[in-house]
Amino acid sequence: xxxxxxxxxxxxxxxxxxxxxxxxxxxxxxxxxxxxxxxxxxxxxxxxxxxxxxxxxxxxxxxxxxxxxxxxxxxxxxxxxxxxxxxxxxxxxxxxxxxxxxxxxxxxxxxxxxxxxxxxxxxxxxxxxxxxxxxxxxxxxxxxxxxxxxxxxxxxxxxxxxxxxxxxxxxxxxxxxxxxxxxxxxxxxxxxxxxxxxxxxxxxxxxxxxxxxxxxxxxxxxxxxxxxxxxxxxxxxxxxxxxxxxxxxxxxxxxxxxxxxxxxxxxxxxxxxxxxxxxxxxxxxxxxxxxxxxxxxxxxxxxxxxxxxxxxxxxxxxxxxxxxxxxxxxxxxxxxxxxxxxxxxxxxxxxxxxxxxxxxxxxxxxxxxxxxxxxxxxxxxxxxxxxxxxxxxxxxxxxxxxxxxxxxxxxxxxxxxxxxxxxxxxxxxxxxxxxxxxxxxxxxxxxxxxxxxxxxxxxxxxxxxxxxxxxx
Amino acid sequence: xxxxxxxxxxxxxxxxxxxxxxxxxxxxxxxxxxxxxxxxxxxxxxxxxxxxxxxxxxxxxxxxxxxxxxxxxxxxxxxxxxxxxxxxxxxxxxxxxxxxxxxxxxxxxxxxxxxxxxxxxxxxxxxxxxxxxxxxxxxxxxxxxxxxxxxxxxxxxxxxxxxxxxxxxxxxxxxxxxxxxxxxxxxxxxxxxxxxxxxxxxxxxxxxxxxxxxxxxxxxxxxxxxxxxxxxxxxxxxxxxxxxxxxxxxxxxxxxxxxxxxxxxxxxxxxxxxxxxxxxxxxxxxxxxxxxxxxxxxxxxxxxxxxxxxxxxxxxxxxxxxxxxxxxxxxxxxxxxxxxxxxxxxxxxxxxxxxxxxxxxxxxxxxxxxxxxxxxxxxxxxxxxxxxxxxxxxxxxxxxxxxxxxxxxxxxxxxxxxxxxxxxx
Numbered sequence: 038x039x040x041x042x043x044x045x046x047x048x049x050x051x052x053x054x055x056x057x058x059x060x061x062x063x064x065x066x067x068x069x070x071x072x073x074x075x076x077x078x079x080x081x082x083x084x085x086x087x088x089x090x091x092x093x094x095x096x097x098x099x100x101x102x103x104x105x106x107x108x109x110x111x112x113x114x115x116x117x118x119x120x121x122x123x124x125x126x127x128x129x130x131x132x133x134x135x136x137x138x139x140x141x142x143x144x145x146x147x148x149x150x151x152x153x154x155x156x157x158x159x160x161x162x163x164x165x166x167x168x169x170x171x172x173x174x175x176x177x178x179x180x181x182x183x184x185x186x187x188x189x190x191x192x193x194x195x196x197x198x199x200x201x202x203x204x205x206x207x208x209x210x211x212x213x214x215x216x217x218x219x220x221x222x223x224x225x226x227x228x229x230x231x232x233x234x235x236x237x238x239x240x241x242x243x244x245x246x247x248x249x250x251x252x253x254x255x256x257x258x259x260x261x262x263x264x265x266x267x268x269x270x271x272x273x274x275x276x277x278x279x280x281x282x283x284x285x286x287x288x289x290x291x292x293x294x295x296x297x298x299x300x301x302x303x304x305x306x307x308x309x310x311x312x313x314x315x316x317x318x319x320x321x322x323x324x325x326x327x328x329x330x331x332x333x334x335x336x337x338x339x340x341x342x343x344x345x346x347x348x349x350x351x352x353x354x355x356x357x358x359x360x361x362x363x364x365x366x367x368x369x370x371x372x373x374x375x376x377x378x379x380x381x382x383x384x385x386x387x388x389x390x391x392x393x394x395x396x397x398x399x400x401x402x403x404x405x406x407x408x409x410x411x412x413x414x415x416x417x418x419x420x421x422x423x424x425x426x427x428x429x430x431x432x433x434x435x436x437x438x439x440x441x442x443x444x445x446x447x448x449x450x451x452x453x454x455x456x457x458x459x460x461x462x463x464x465x466x467x468x469x470x471x472x473x474x475x476x477x478x479x480x481x482x483x484x485x486x487x488x489x490x491x492x493x494x495x496x497x498x499x500x501x502x503x504x505x506x507x508x509x
Numbered sequence: 510x511x512x513x514x515x516x517x518x519x520x521x522x523x524x525x526x527x528x529x530x531x532x533x534x535x536x537x538x539x540x541x542x543x544x545x546x547x548x549x550x551x552x553x554x555x556x557x558x559x560x561x562x563x564x565x566x567x568x569x570x571x572x573x574x575x576x577x578x579x580x581x582x583x584x585x586x587x588x589x590x591x592x593x594x595x596x597x598x599x600x601x602x603x604x605x606x607x608x609x610x611x612x613x614x615x616x617x618x619x620x621x622x623x624x625x626x627x628x629x630x631x632x633x634x635x636x637x638x639x640x641x642x643x644x645x646x647x648x649x650x651x652x653x654x655x656x657x658x659x660x661x662x663x664x665x666x667x668x669x670x671x672x673x674x675x676x677x678x679x680x681x682x683x684x685x686x687x688x689x690x691x692x693x694x695x696x697x698x699x700x701x702x703x704x705x706x707x708x709x710x711x712x713x714x715x716x717x718x719x720x721x722x723x724x725x726x727x728x729x730x731x732x733x734x735x736x737x738x739x740x741x742x743x744x745x746x747x748x749x750x751x752x753x754x755x756x757x758x759x760x761x762x763x764x765x766x767x768x769x770x771x772x773x774x775x776x777x778x779x780x781x782x783x784x785x786x787x788x789x790x791x792x793x794x795x796x797x798x799x800x801x802x803x804x805x806x807x808x809x810x811x812x813x814x815x816x817x818x819x820x821x822x823x824x825x826x827x828x829x830x831x832x833x834x835x836x837x838x839x840x841x842x843x844x845x846x847x848x849x850x851x852x853x854x855x856x857x858x859x860x861x862x863x864x865x866x867x868x869x870x871x872x873x874x875x876x877x878x879x880x881x882x883x884x885x886x887x888x889x890x891x892x893x894x895x896x897x898x899x900x901x902x903x904x905x906x907x908x909x910x911x912x913x914x915x916x917x918x919x920x921x922x923x924x925x926x927x928x929x930x931x932x933x934x
Contacts, residue, residue, distance in 0.1 A: 042596055042599070043531075043596070043599035043600055043603060044595060044596055044599045046528055047528055047531040047532060047599065047603075048531075048532055048599070050528060051525070051528050051529040051532065052532075055529070080592055081589075081592070083586060083587055083589075084587055222514055222517040222518065222521065223517060225517070225521050226516075226517040226520055226521055229520055229521060229524045230520070233524075245637060248637065248638060435705070437705070437706045438656070438705075438706065439704065439705050441700075441703050441704035441705070442656060442704045442705055442706055442707070444634060444640075444653055446624050446625065446628065447620065447621050447624050447625075447633075447634045447637060448624070448637075449624050450620050450623045450624050451620060475516070478516050479516070479519060482516075482519050482520040485520060486520065486523055486524070489524070489527070490609075490612070491612065491613070491616060493609060494609040494610065494612040494613035494616070495613045495616075496600075497600060497603055497606050497609045497610055497613070498609070498610045498613035498614065499613070499638065500600060
């Protein structure tokens, strides 16, 4: 079920919230949240519902097991059970996400009745796996105890606001919130505003700018001039940001309506001044997860290595980041590309970059980000190379298909609006002191309601579109 | 940051009122009163979903048809037919849906106006997701000019080869192509001077240069933008009554070349314009632009004839009702289809008093308006709409049906360029 669908906004959400609010705090509310999450998941992917339930049972059991060995001072058994839990989670992810790709590489390989080519990817599998791993690893490290109450584990793993597309939560961040407490008006108000902003990012910006992407990416790249190709790439960069950030805003907003403070995922990534800065602003929850559970342990384990330790660890992390998005060459190359750039930045280039004018830093960073999206966005290697050729002007500035031939002039105001809204500028302007506080408050809320109505009008006019990052 | 509760309650109460009022609305309203959306040319999806899926499956189960029940259940819930239909129904049945859509379209138009504010283009996009352009003076909606692609020439070669094989295989049958030149394929599109790499009639030129011998070809050509306005509806892709009459005359002349004893051309008396019809064609409907125009027809005396579809006699079109004053008045109603008749995969006309010469017409909705006129000169006239039979093997059809003349009517893709409607020998 998509957050930006009529069924979600006007059927699922009011029913779930009503039940949640009228029931007494504590376990009853968790039961509502869990049942709603199961319905939410089953609506989009009922075939994998048993896998989701298995995830919960396996992680709940492994959590108790690890905790038992930890308390019993049996480190070897604790480690074995922890690794076993990790392997089980990763195997499920491999089965539900990578098996079909495996089938593409080895078309004749079969096991029993399993048809690797038809293997459907489970919704939200990557997010669920990382959430589960955080649970097991936090228990194993003694940061948090295992949860005896199965409702707490189920709510942490499968609560619907973050189930399909994150943000990826760390158990030690969410654990204190698992006993639903009082939800005050400020939380609800904040949640509604955040939800509306996310909906608008998705519906008004991502789903309209994507028309540019579809048009430009839909034609033979050999016919594209450099101008058109760059327009397509900028449009893609805006779409993937607004689509994903929009989803995250909605997830955070809905989470807050249920009393949960989910972690932020974005902080205006396109105003970054370096790639290191970019990864502190883009998909923060994934970066945070890798830093906590892969990078820092690697740094610790290899603390005696002096030679390119940090650089190789970064490369490993970003190879895994690419792989996390999918086992196709474009994601892996994209990950390695960023790994290399970051390795170069930590080797001294980053310090030199800081000494250059700010505009140079922005140009450098945006160029790298756009090249990254060019790699990321096209899975077919030949097509990708042709598109790169168009970007560097191999087909001339205009090519055979210009902005008018593809009817792209229409979208220029939207792209400009997208660029402006991907920076903190609009928020800064609105926070200016041009109106007195009370009046501005009411005016702002009216604007939010207006944006909600406009977003709704666009959903009804165009139907709703799937979120891009849900497939990861 | 803390405000008093009043401040929070304003947004909270309005938001919850909005999101929680739709479900009760659906429940209280009950059955959806509107079945068809003329604007979208389709039936709206309703909420009778459980009746189609769950309850039917349960009934099957009770009657011991466990396999049928399982299949139905799988299709509905596992393969998500139910969920998809529910999503569509929620969109289609949303209260004040068209008002919301109008808001979105107005916003789209605002963006388009802004984008083109400083450009001299004589026509601008009619909608954000629309393939149409509306003239600056809001008098017509047009398709954008067609792009020229080298690959299309190979497709035309392939069609020419198909035609050649048919002519060779059926030497006793006469083959005709009547090409309808539309504004987007012509050199006269108002936007031709602005975009690059446009077709501008080059495909037909290529086709005619390489056409197989033995094929008689004519073209409904337009020689200016004014011609387009004269012969085609301003808000619909079809030809209007002037275009239909001209096409009939030209096709008559075409067929006459090998059909020397063809009966006299039919004559009409007066134009009839329906004063209470404001015809908003497909381009108006698809782009939600509320433009329209008068709807005119002519009345012919064709003599007795019958029309068949799947062996059953049918009444094709509602021209008789229209002429008696019985027709829908709904905005956006498709009067071209309503008056002349809708699309049929295969049908045939029988004029029992005519001499025994038979025609096969291959085309699409353009020929709907012409069929009775052309058929009035033949004994049997078969009509195949290629959209229903994209893999049509014409030789098989010709072996099974007594046909003397084959007439292909259509624009680019139907006449010579589409591999999808290849007219295989």
